[in-house]
Amino acid sequence: MIIVCEPECRGTAHEKINSAFLYGVSLAYPEEKIVFFAEENHIAAMKDNFTRDKISLKNIEYRHFLLPEPPYERIAAYFQYYSLLKRIFGYAGDSGCCKMFFLSANSNNLYCIKKILTRYHQDIKCGVVMHGIVETIKIKPKFTDRLKIWPYIMWFKNALEYRSDLAVNYLMLSKRAYANLAAYIDGNLYRKFFYMDIPYIFDQEYVKELDPKRLIVATIGHGNPNRLIDFVNLLRNKLGGLAEKNFEIRVISDSTKRIEKKLKDETAVNCVSPRKRLTRDEMDFHSKDVDYFLFLYDRDSYELTSSGAFFDALHYKTPIITLRNPGIQYYNDLCGDIGYTRDTIDELADILVKLINQGNEKEKYDNFVKNIETLKETISIEKSFHKLRQLMEIESGNVSTEKG
Incomplete structure (x- = not known):
């Protein structure tokens, strides 16, 4: 069994990309049961996409949850994420699942993922997709106000570097972005990154209706x-x-x-x-x-x-x-x-x-x-889905028993 989780998006946000990711995971692991956790309206939007794109997935089970309220950078969101993700990891452990794939990340939920792995589930391998938040690693935020210490502490680069010995790999969304990343992180962390083009289910039969006079x-x-x-x-x-x-x-x-x-x-x-x-x-x-x-x-x-x-x-x-x-x-x-x-x-x-x-x-x-x-x-995702298997087939390496 493989668990796929969308820990940020609601409704139609990223629904086209995420439905292609889920389709790609099903292509990469056709014999595996896939359980998808997401916000209820996001699941509905993705199902609509599959219907529109004429994609039938036989090995997917959908489970919805309540996300923390945005903004996700709040201190309260950290504890809400920890509770939510601990339940999902607990379900994974009870089900014998050893692979989890997260379709997005922020500092709060990435820290939670790593702390839960460290304390309870060091045998589970995780893949995490890097969206726009990875751009924030280029400039460290300035600490100018003690009332704003949380964003300073929770800089996304710190979350990436925290417990980098764990079996957590990351997916960049183009070869060019992956190459550029090398300038911003050290070599040991860089080895945990992979790349693929943004997954998308293209309609090759799509016909435009242009007006030649306009x-x-x-x-x-x-x-x-x-x-x-x-x-x-x-x-x-x-x-x-x-x-x-x-x-x-x-x-x-x-x-x-x-x-x-x-x-x-x-x-x-x-x-x-x-x-x-x-x-x-x-x-x-x-x-x-x-x-x-x-x-x-x-x-x-x-x-x-x-x-x-x-x-x-x-x-x-x-x-x-x-x-x-x-x-x-x-x-x-x-x-x-x-x-x-x-x-x-x-x-x-x-x-x-x-x-x-x-x-x-x-x-x-x-x-x-x-x-x-x-x-x-x-x-197309039909050409690149093997990258998802490459991302997930990782070794835990020398995982420390240090408590997170």
């Missing part, structure tokens, strides 16, 4: 709201206005009050989800006719992780218009250009001005889509 560019995910506002203003100035153009900038997923306030009179900007998270069906609906997804990330964004929104763009077979970013460039280089990459928003605006005035170059656009299809086949 250009639609969309942002997806959290993005960079302030830069989007600057970009729209720059584009308006270059075109002498946007209202009369057959053009739309669509803000999919979480828009902000600032975007809505600053761009409320711009008819070309369509915020389809004002300050609320869309369901996957709603995202599908608003993405099917998008010509390009726009990414305005900082150059140093996603140094140690990857963008789930970028994988959504691949899923929808949609070329990208992006500021140069190593995280995206890594995938752009794997199978050929999948869109336009430039160094400044001024250069990106020039690209859009040309597309608005002259339309898509069909041959170039079709080549972008062809490269996306090749990339999806290259990085």
